[in-house]
Amino acid sequence: MRHVLSLQDLDQQTIGSLIERAVDMADPNRRGTPLAGRVIGIYFSKASTRTRSAFSTAALRLGGDVMHYGPDDLQVTTGETWADTARVMSGYLDALVMRTNGPLAQLREIAEASRIPVINALSEHEHPTQAIADLATLREHFGDLKGRSILYVGEGNSSAAALATAVAAVPGLRLTLVTPRGYGLRPQAIDAVKQFSQGSELIQEHHDIGDLPQGVDAVYATRWQTMGVQHMNDDWLAAFDGFKVTREMMRSVGGAETVFLHDLPAVRGQDVDDEVLDGQGSLVWRQAFHKMTSAMAVLEWAVIGRPVEPR
Structure with a gap:
């Protein structure tokens, strides 16, 4: 079956x-x-x-x-x-x-x-089929995933967990997840991805938004409240300070060919600015198609x- x-x-x-x-x-x-x-x-x-x-x-x-x-x-x-x-x-x-x-x-x-x-x-x-759509979007756009790098910024949610596993299945594809402390991938997810990738160093997670990789091919963001579920901590938004994807962030981590992904729905002005979501490098609508x-x-x-x- x-x-x-x-x-x-x-x-x-x-x-x-x-x-x-x-x-x-x-x-x-x-x-x-x-x-x-x-x-x-x-x-x-x-x-x-x-x-x-x-x-x-x-x-x-x-x-x-x-x-x-x-x-x-x-x-x-x-x-x-x-x-x-x-x-x-x-x-x-x-x-x-x-x-x-x-x-x-x-x-x-x-x-x-x-x-x-x-x-x-x-x-x-x-969210397993989301990750297949994500990488299909990049595969279609770039032609080859080997040697490419993805920066994921935001909550370590179901989309992030699936993406990490999917990246582990693609030789030579790199993923850096930068998540707020306390809102990262679950330890079980990290252990499972390490096992699935046989300890590959191409998939890493840390919590310092001031330490972003350079020269990435894609920046990926998600809604900070998955499926609109409220976080238990009333002050949760403070943990996400600096995690919004802006045009300045896109410029600092990538170049003219760097693309933007989002699993949608987006909270405009919170997890991503309009000028990035609607910008020339945005693949979010093609990603939704995929x-x-x-x-x-x-x-x-x-x-x-x-x-x-x-x-």
């Missing part, structure tokens, strides 16, 4: 293939409907603009049909277990895409009971197992 729950469940070759396939899926001349006759279930427990739309349109563009479920649509609200729900869904659907915002263990429980692939569209600590192509690549792999080209 080809579940996509965490990138750390996949091998480096599979991650690389998914990135390449996401780039291929952007070809406007692409043809073929490998999911014709298949039904994809999409469950979202929270509001979503990009990821829900991306998976829905991805399934449709691949020829499949879509069933949508919201947080109040399933009998788990009345006490049925997720495992029993998964067993039932396995008789109706060909894959189940889920955004729970909960622990990954919950998705693993669902996947264990399923006879269909389960795809993580965002859990509490990882959420759909990455969803196409993941759905094709999970359901079919290999690329299916039209004859």
